[in-house]
Amino acid sequence: MSSKAENDILILLVDDDPDLLEILAFSFRRLGYRVLLASNGREAFEILQTNPVNVVITDVRMPGGDGIELLKLAREQCPGTPVIVLISGFCDLSTEDAYNMGADAIFSKPFDKKTLLEALSRLLTPPEKRWAHLIDQVDVEMEIELQIEGLSDAITTKVISLGRGGMFVTLAEGQYPNVGNNVSFKIGCSNFSFAGSGIVRWVRTKSASNFPPGCGIEFTYLDSLQADAVLAYLKPSNSKAFIPNR
Amino acid sequence: MTEEKQRILIVDDEPRNQRIISETLEDLVDLKTASTGEEALELIETFNPDLILLDIMMPGIDGLEVCKRIRAHPELSLTKVIFVSGKAMLEQKLKGYEIGADDYLTKPFMPEELLAKTKVFLRLTRVEKELKELNRSLDQTVKERTEQLLKTEAKLINAAKLAALGEMASGVAHEINTPLSVIGLTAEQIQELIEDGFVNLPDIAKMNAKISETVQRISSIVSGLRSFSRDGSNDCVEIAPVKHIVEDTLVFCREKLKNSGIEMNVNPIPDNFNIRCQPVQISQVLLNLINNSCDAILHLKDRWIEIATEKKDGSIQISITDSGSGIPGPILDKLFQPFFTTKEVGKGTGLGLSISKGIVESHRGQMTIDSTCKNTRFILNFPDGNVPSTNNPIKKPNAP
Numbered sequence: 001m002s003s004k005a006e007n008d009i010l011i012l013l014v015d016d017d018p019d020l021l022e023i024l025a026f027s028f029r030r031l032g033y034r035v036l037l038a039s040n041g042r043e044a045f046e047i048l049q050t051n052p053v054n055v056v057i058t059d060v061r062m063p064g065g066d067g068i069e070l071l072k073l074a075r076e077q078c079p080g081t082p083v084i085v086l087i088s089g090f091c092d093l094s095t096e097d098a099y100n101m102g103a104d105a106i107f108s109k110p111f112d113k114k115t116l117l118e119a120l121s122r123l124l125t126p127p128e129k130r131w132a133h134l135i136d137q138v139d140v141e142m143e144i145e146l147q148i149e150g151l152s153d154a155i156t157t158k159v160i161s162l163g164r165g166g167m168f169v170t171l172a173e174g175q176y177p178n179v180g181n182n183v184s185f186k187i188g189c190s191n192f193s194f195a196g197s198g199i200v201r202w203v204r205t206k207s208a209s210n211f212p213p214g215c216g217i218e219f220t221y222l223d224s225l226q227a228d229a230v231l232a233y234l235k236p237s238n239s240k241a242f243i244p245n246r
Numbered sequence: 247m248t249e250e251k252q253r254i255l256i257v258d259d260e261p262r263n264q265r266i267i268s269e270t271l272e273d274l275v276d277l278k279t280a281s282t283g284e285e286a287l288e289l290i291e292t293f294n295p296d297l298i299l300l301d302i303m304m305p306g307i308d309g310l311e312v313c314k315r316i317r318a319h320p321e322l323s324l325t326k327v328i329f330v331s332g333k334a335m336l337e338q339k340l341k342g343y344e345i346g347a348d349d350y351l352t353k354p355f356m357p358e359e360l361l362a363k364t365k366v367f368l369r370l371t372r373v374e375k376e377l378k379e380l381n382r383s384l385d386q387t388v389k390e391r392t393e394q395l396l397k398t399e400a401k402l403i404n405a406a407k408l409a410a411l412g413e414m415a416s417g418v419a420h421e422i423n424t425p426l427s428v429i430g431l432t433a434e435q436i437q438e439l440i441e442d443g444f445v446n447l448p449d450i451a452k453m454n455a456k457i458s459e460t461v462q463r464i465s466s467i468v469s470g471l472r473s474f475s476r477d478g479s480n481d482c483v484e485i486a487p488v489k490h491i492v493e494d495t496l497v498f499c500r501e502k503l504k505n506s507g508i509e510m511n512v513n514p515i516p517d518n519f520n521i522r523c524q525p526v527q528i529s530q531v532l533l534n535l536i537n538n539s540c541d542a543i544l545h546l547k548d549r550w551i552e553i554a555t556e557k558k559d560g561s562i563q564i565s566i567t568d569s570g571s572g573i574p575g576p577i578l579d580k581l582f583q584p585f586f587t588t589k590e591v592g593k594g595t596g597l598g599l600s601i602s603k604g605i606v607e608s609h610r611g612q613m614t615i616d617s618t619c620k621n622t623r624f625i626l627n628f629p630d631g632n633v634p635s636t637n638n639p640i641k642k643p644n645a646p
Contacts (some may be wrong), residue, residue, distance in 0.1 A: 016504070019428045019456060027435055061420060063504045088423040108431045109423035 006032030009124065010051065013037050014044040014058035014070065014090060015086070024192035025056070041065030043184050048081070055120060058082045060093050062245060068093060068101070075102040075240045076086075082123035086111065095202045096216055100245035104165060127165070127231065131196070131222040142169070142177070142185040162230055166198060166218040176203050177215060185217065194229075196222040201243060216243040251276040252368050255295040257286040257312065258330065259304045263353070267299055267330075270357040271364060284306025288314060295325055296371040297364065299351070302331040302342070310345060317346035324374050326367040330355075403601075420501055421467050425460045432457050467497055485631040486525040488555055488562060489515040494525070495532040499540070506540055509550040519555055520631035521562050523609050531602040531613075532566070535624050538598060541567035542622065546570065561627050570622035573615060581615065 011033050015021050018039070025035045035050060038044035044058065044064030056074060060067040067085060074083050082104040087093060098106050105119040112236040139141055161168040169185070177183055177200045198217040206213055222230060256267050256279045264279045271277060278293050280286035281304050286298070298316065302309035313327050328343050332353040339350050352361060432453050439450065492512060503510050521528070534551075539551050548569045556563045573581060582603045606613040606626055616623040 015424070017424045017428070019460065020424055020431070023428055023431045023435060023453075027431060027438075030331070030435075030438075059424075061501075061505055063507055066505075086427075088420045088427075110426035113431055113434050 007034065010034045010036065011120075012044060012051070012053045012056045012058075014039070014041065014056065015038060016059065016061070016062040019089055020059075021176065026065045031078055031117075039064075041067055041070035041073075045077075048074060048078060048082050053078075053081055055082045055084065055123060057086065057120075059086050059088065061088065071098075071101055071103060079240065084116070084119060084123070096204065096243075096245045099163070099166075099201060099216055099243040100241045102240040102242060103163075104242050105215060112126075128227050131219050131227050142175075142183050161244040161246060163232060163239055163241040163244045166201065166216060168216050168244045168246055170212045170214040173213070176205055176213075179203055182220075183217060194226055196220075196226060211246045214246075216245070219241060247463050252372065253278070253366070254294040254368075255280065255286065255289060255293060255297060255298045257281075257283070257304070257309065258301040260301075263301065263330070266357070267360065270360050274361075275368070283309070283312045284355065286312050290316065290319070290322065290325075292381070294321065297326045297328065297367050299328050299360075299364075302329055302338075303508070310342065313342070313347055314345050322324070324371055326371055328363065328367065335345075357604040370388065382586050418467060418498070418501075421497075422464055425463050428460045429457050430466075431603065432460075474584040480627055483522060483524055484522045486528075487517060488521060488564060489513075489517060491521075491523075491525050491528050492532065492553060492564075495529040495536070498533055499536050502540060503551070506544055507539060508543065511550060512554045513552070515555045519557065519562050521609070521611075521628040522631040523628065527605050528609070531605050532564075533600050534598045535566045539566065539622070542570045543568050557630065558627075560630050560633060562630055564626040564628075565616070565623055566626075567619065567621050567623040572620065572622050573619065578615065578617065582613075598604060 011028055013024050013028075013035060014037075015024075016039050021037050021039070025037060027107055028035050036047050036053065037175070039045055041058070041061040044056065045065070050086040056070070058070055071083055071085065074081060078173065079102075083102065084105045084107065085093070085096075085098050085099070085103040086107050086109055088109040095106055106121050107116060107119075159170050167176060168189075179200055179202060181200045182197065183200055184195070184197045186193065198219045198221070201216045201218050203215045204211065204213050217232075252274075252618055253276045254263055254271060256277065258264050258267070258279070259281050261281075264281070268277055268279065275296075278289055278295070280289050283304055286300075287307070290298075298312075300312060309329060309331070313329070316322050316325060316327060327346060327347045328349045328351055329339075329347050330351045330353060331338075342350065348367060349363060351360060436453050457508065492515060496510070496512070500510070514568045536551060543549050543551075546569055550569045552565075552567045554565050554567070556565070582599050603613045606628075609628060611626060611628040614625050614626050614627070
């Protein structure tokens with residue numbers, strides 16, 4: 001599971017619903033985590049500045065400082081702290097925007113606690129270890145041959161775009177996978193081949209505004225060489241996006 | 247402009263006269279001749295002349311009778327009739343005018359005079375016909391525009407309803423998904439505790455109670471939604487407690503109020519405040535007023551809405567006051583007019599208040615603005631539902 005013992009981990013739970021806070025806090029504490037509670041974004045941000053919080057789990061719509069505001073502040077002030085966003089209404093925030101703004105995981109209420117715990121432990125693992133998991137079953141194989149030199153060219157030409165936890169891939173009409181699919185991808189450049197696997201987190205089928213169609217993939221596996229290349233590329237850019245939206 | 251030749255009918259029993267007239271006019275117009283009144287009346291059905299040069303003295307149906315029948319003919323209202331006659335007694339002329347002749351030409355006449363008169367009357371018919379055509383197309387345009395406006399109005403009302411529904415659906419999804427999470431997580435937790443053999447009965451009982459309570463919370467939202475999804479105008483009229491109507495309404499805007507940082511104060515409503523109404527319709531009126539208030543005070547520092555009720559002179563009064571500073575005089579007059587809105591383009595249809603007023607009035611109530619209040623206050627007045635009503639209290643609403 002996670003690299004730290006549970007009782008070393010401090011979770012900040014943010015929701016305006018006291019019942020939800022209560023049951024989540026009960027569950028996490030029983031598993032050994034330490035928990036702090038906040039009923040809105042502003043309260044949460046104050047806690048975040050004065051406490052060594054390891055992960056934030058937050059609702060979006062709350063009176064007195066919403067989750068979007070909190071996410072923005074958290075990304076600026078404590079970029080290393082994963083933020084898990086809980087969406088409850090269907091127009092709170094789109095998945096692609098949330099990942100682009102720096103959310104590390106997104107769950108729609110009502111959500112499954114087991115999946116939440118899995119995401120939690122995955123996010124508490126540093127990327128190079130996190131991307132070492134080979135998936136058992138592949139739903140879609142994606143092979144994109146690029147007539148370009150290397151990774152940085154692929155990125156400058158906007159065919160792919162890398163984030164802290166995944167990538168955006170431009171796709172042609174009719175090649176769309178489904179959200180939740182396990183994909184293996186192979187992006188071939190003339191002197192660099194970039195392969196791995198991941199989970200499709202969102203799909204944009206037709207060009208909305210100026211954004212190209214494509215999908216957002218969260219990495220689950222990259223071999224160590226590629227993981228290093230990705231991390232080396234990301235380090236100077238200081239990317240906030242977990243999965244960029246274009 | 248190429249124009250159809252105008253048509254003249256010559257009615258004279260003397261071929262010589264027919265010939266003289268024909269020769270004078272044939273280049274100018276489309277001509278037909280008739281020798282008797284009977285023949286003339288038959289011809290006009292198909293020929294539809296602009297001008298008839300009509301002899302008076304003819305065997306059979308004479309010119310006067312022909313003129314009378316022409317004037318009675320619905321299709322020939324613009325046809326000019328000139329009597330051509332040797333007899334020019336003033337009395338006879340006047341009679342001719344009386345039955346509908348337009349002019350007189352006395353035989354014998356100079357061809358130039360015939361030509362000049364003919365031209366005058368042909369010009370007159372042409373102008374009259376153009377006017378009639380113009381009028382007809384104007385009527386048509388007005389009709390089309392009116393139809394268009396009605397269609398647009400219906401569309402706008404629909405769009406406004408859809409927008410309100412969308413906003414509500416999102417609010418409801420939020421209201422329901424959070425308690426659903428509470429139920430799901432609590433149930434999972436109980437399961438885990440049991441599996442772990444950690445059976446602390448008070449803990450489990452507490453969690454179980456939380457589940458029941460949360461189910462109750464969701465079901466009250468759903469039942470409110472069910473009643474709201476209908477338009478309510480065909481519902482039964484019932485004697486409904488104002489308290490319930492207000493509570494049902496608040497379910498739908500609590501979320502919006504919360505997100506907008508607006509404080510909602512509802513003064514305690516006595517249980518015996520009842521009104522005779524279709525409750526869903528009154529809820530819709532309240533929701534509309536609350537939504538309006540939200541939009542109006544959103545940018546203010548001080549944001550609150552207050553709902554109060556009062557029994558006054560046999561009627562129940564519901565007032566909705568917000569922290570705004572009243573409605574400016576010039577706007578006040580137009581407030582209840584359909585399509586009047588102060589919201590920016592695309593934000594409001596301007597129909598809410600006019601529809602609401604229609605609904606309130608169909609319940610024999612009044613909707614007014616309290617201009618003495620330093621804040622913005624709308625007042626709804628309904629007949630006291632506890633006082634038996636002698637006639638049907640709901641008029642068919644004219645609101646859409």
